[in-house]
Amino acid sequence: MNSYVLLQLYVGLNYFANAIIALIWIYCLMSWFVRPTNRFYQFLERFLYPILEPFRKISRKLIRGGFMIDISPILATVAIRIIMSLILRLLVGF
Secondary structure (H helix, E strand, O other): OHHHHHHHHHHHHHHHHHHHHHHHHHHHHHHHHOOOOOHHHHHHHHHHHHHHHHHHHHHHHHHHOOOOOOOHHHHHHHHHHHHHHHHHHHHHHO
């Protein structure tokens, strides 16, 4: 029974992580095609700011070094995937 609960906890966290990743990429696509005054775009910007901002700092350092693309969404996606794999390893250990 205990392992079933842990599995369901992981599945729920995985759905949440996938939803956050999807919102990150929707936000990126919208930044190319939608005006910044769009209400949904503004909502995503406010919602994703705490997630993307630490990675934007890293991305800015790379931009100063000559890399001209904001890779903060890629870094955030990779970080979320790494965190999810660590959570899975922790839960499997129980």
